[in-house]
Amino acid sequence: xxxxxxxxxxxxxxxxxxxxxxxxxxxxxxxxxxxxxxxxxxxxxxxxxxxxxxxxxxxxxxxxxxxxxxxxxxxxxxxxxxxxxxxxxxxxxxxxxxxxxxxxxxxxxxxxxxxxxxxxxxxxxxxxxxxxxxxxxxxxxxxxxxxxxxxxxxxxxxxxxxxxxxxxxxxxxxxxxxxxxxxxxxxxxxxxxxxxxxxxxxxxxxxxxxxxxxxxxxxxxxxxxxxxxxxxxxxxxxxxxxxxxxxxxxxxxxxxxxxxxxxxxxxxxxxxxxxxxxxxxxxxxxxxxxxxxxxxxxxxxxxxxxxxxxxxxxxxxxxxxxx
Amino acid sequence: xxxxxxxxxxxxxxxxxxxxxxxxxxxxxxxxxxxxxxxxxxxxxxxxxxxxxxxxxxxxxxxxxxxxxxxxxxxxxxxxxxxxxxxxxxxxxxxxxxxxxxxxxxxxxxxxxxxxxxxxxxxxxxxxxxxxxxxxxxxxxxxxxxxxxxxxxxxxxxxxxxxxxxxxxxxxxxxxxxxxxxxxxxxxxxxxxxxxxxxxxxxxxxxxxxxxxxxxxxxxxxxxxxxxxxxxxxxxxxxxxxxxxxxxxxxxxxxxxxxxxxxxxxxxxxxxxxxxxxxxxxxxxxxxxxxxxxxx
Numbered sequence: 102x103x104x105x106x107x108x109x110x111x112x113x114x115x116x117x118x119x120x121x122x123x124x125x126x127x128x129x130x131x132x133x134x135x136x137x138x139x140x141x142x143x144x145x146x147x148x149x150x151x152x153x154x155x156x157x158x159x160x161x162x163x164x165x166x167x168x169x170x171x172x173x174x175x176x177x178x179x180x181x182x183x184x185x186x187x188x189x190x191x192x193x194x195x196x197x198x199x200x201x202x203x204x205x206x207x208x209x210x211x212x213x214x215x216x217x218x219x220x221x222x223x224x225x226x227x228x229x230x231x232x233x234x235x236x237x238x239x240x241x242x243x244x245x246x247x248x249x250x251x252x253x254x255x256x257x258x259x260x261x262x263x264x265x266x267x268x269x270x271x272x273x274x275x276x277x278x279x280x281x282x283x284x285x286x287x288x289x290x291x292x293x294x295x296x297x298x299x300x301x302x303x304x305x306x307x308x309x310x311x312x313x314x315x316x317x318x319x320x321x322x323x324x325x326x327x328x329x330x331x332x333x334x335x336x337x338x339x340x341x342x343x344x345x346x347x348x349x350x351x352x353x354x355x356x357x358x359x360x361x362x363x364x365x366x367x368x369x370x371x372x373x374x375x376x377x378x379x380x381x382x383x384x385x386x387x388x389x390x391x392x393x394x395x396x397x398x399x400x401x402x403x404x405x406x407x408x409x410x411x412x413x414x415x416x417x418x419x420x421x422x423x424x
Numbered sequence: 425x426x427x428x429x430x431x432x433x434x435x436x437x438x439x440x441x442x443x444x445x446x447x448x449x450x451x452x453x454x455x456x457x458x459x460x461x462x463x464x465x466x467x468x469x470x471x472x473x474x475x476x477x478x479x480x481x482x483x484x485x486x487x488x489x490x491x492x493x494x495x496x497x498x499x500x501x502x503x504x505x506x507x508x509x510x511x512x513x514x515x516x517x518x519x520x521x522x523x524x525x526x527x528x529x530x531x532x533x534x535x536x537x538x539x540x541x542x543x544x545x546x547x548x549x550x551x552x553x554x555x556x557x558x559x560x561x562x563x564x565x566x567x568x569x570x571x572x573x574x575x576x577x578x579x580x581x582x583x584x585x586x587x588x589x590x591x592x593x594x595x596x597x598x599x600x601x602x603x604x605x606x607x608x609x610x611x612x613x614x615x616x617x618x619x620x621x622x623x624x625x626x627x628x629x630x631x632x633x634x635x636x637x638x639x640x641x642x643x644x645x646x647x648x649x650x651x652x653x654x655x656x657x658x659x660x661x662x663x664x665x666x667x668x669x670x671x672x673x674x675x676x677x678x679x680x681x682x683x684x685x686x687x688x689x690x691x692x693x694x695x696x697x698x699x700x701x702x703x704x705x706x707x708x709x710x711x712x713x714x715x716x717x718x719x720x
Binding site: 106233234235237238240241242243244245419421422423 | 465468469470471472489490491493494496498499500501502503504505506507508518521522562566
């Protein structure tokens with residue numbers, strides 16, 4: 102079956118990327134620790150608080166640098182405040198664990214890597230039938246067209262679930278080798294808010310890491326649904342797979358540079374591509390624009406998906422099939 | 425059915441009316457671009473008619489799609505299947521979409537189309553002829569009352585064609601299906617069909633039974649005023665005549681008395697210089713009827 106092959110391919114890509122990511126993360130952690138230990142002048146230390154405080158001082162020093170632009174500075178300020186919060190609340194920010202890695206991997210994958218994987222599975226779901234001509238025998242049957250399309254869409258949702266499930270399982274399996282299998286109960290802070298370049302910690306709560314990971318993966322599933330629906334619509338309208346993949350890829354990549362215009366050009370904030378980094382709202386990473394909140398992003402994405410589905414079904418049930 | 429279809433402002437099929445009886449093999453003939461495939465696509469619901477309606481076993485295709493389509497099996501142009509599946513997996517795929525199809529029926533159909541030994545091979549390595557067979561298998565799975573085949577014999581070898589002919593006759597006369605097949609191979613239609621319709625530029629120009637057509641005596645007249653002569657034949661004898669040359673007209677008169685017709689022509693003041701009998705095969709007639717016209 103083609104989808105079995107396709108899924109195997111996706112799993113292969115996941116294995117390679119997660120291995121690379123795990124190795125990279127591991128290197129960074131080891132090196133930061135080494136550097137910090139050198140800075141303090143100690144030969145060996147197990148007290149993470151000392152290391153974290155040193156990191157805090159380093160960051161603050163960098164803030165005074167004249168070469169850094171304002172944008173970077175405010176984002177650094179947010180990170181300093183986060184670190185401070187962690188130190189104050191006895192949460193070790195340097196320590197890496199499997200749970201943390203699994204979470205971080207999805208945080209990094211959610212805006213481009215994950216959508217691209219979904220694209221591999223969804224782009225030719227309908228257009229593939231059009232380009233091979235099999236759509237004729239599929240539609241000329243005593244089954245209404247909307248049912249045929251719905252079954253395709255349900256199949257897509259199942260595949261999205263599988264992709265996320267495999268992403269989770271593979272990252273647990275591979276990263277477990279690097280970081281051990283623990284860290285699921287460690288508390289993590291979430292609920293940060295950025296207000297006018299300042300970190301608002303008034304609503305911060307601590308949740309166990311597993312809880313946090315679950316939230317991240319749920320958001321990732323939401324993003325998969327949205328990207329899947331939009332790519333599904335393109336696949337219904339466009340008759341060749343190449344065109345369908347091309348359109349989706351270019352919009353996804355455009356998203357990364359459209360964010361630059363976000364503050365000046367109001368229209369961009371209604372594009373689905375700039376809203377895919379949903380997890381950043383939870384971790385308190387700096388958001389470049391005022392007024393963009395989790396609720397706003399989720400709504401924009403939801404509206405896109407609903408419109409995409411309505412158009413897909415409307416178009417598919419009415420179109421003349423001439424291939 | 426009675427339908428018209430315009431695609432992008434161009435009228436491809438114009439007020440086409442057809443009726444099929446059970447146990448009838450109906451040939452749908454026409455040159456390339458005559459509107460055959462468009463008509464077939466309308467019958468199976470791939471394309472919606474701009475005007476008119478289609479009824480299958482009494483169900484309107486537009487209002488009662490499911491009931492109408494549950495009586496139809498079809499192949500449209502090439503029998504495209506999923507190449508990465510085996511023949512059997514393809515059939516199962518289609519069987520899944522119709523609760524009436526049992527495993528027993530599937531193996532019965534596989535036997536019927538002669539694919540028993542290759543059914544578990546991937547369709548990607550099938551020859552065109554084998555794909556055609558699989559296409560037919562897929563079309564008759566649900567024992568449809570109406571079987572629609574678009575150019576069904578293209579890609580079949582001579583033995584395959586004669587086998588196919590036997591199969592069609594069996595399906596029509598033993599299982600009582602009505603078979604509607606399009607073709608541009610005329611001798612094939614002549615050998616297989618009970619009735620044919622010839623279509624040109626979206627208009628049916630002749631419907632008749634094959635036996636009528638081939639045994640029909642075609643009479644050729646040479647007259648001084650062909651228009652007047654054609655008018656006379658139409659009004660007096662209900663004969664559809666065609667002009668071949670500036671002075672020559674042709675028509676099938678069936679069993680109408682030629683001497684009476686000729687007397688009438690002369691009495692009508694038409695100078696009759698020449699009259700002869702030509703025996704036509706369907707192919708010649710087809711070429712005559714559709715001659716000299718460009719594809720739309």
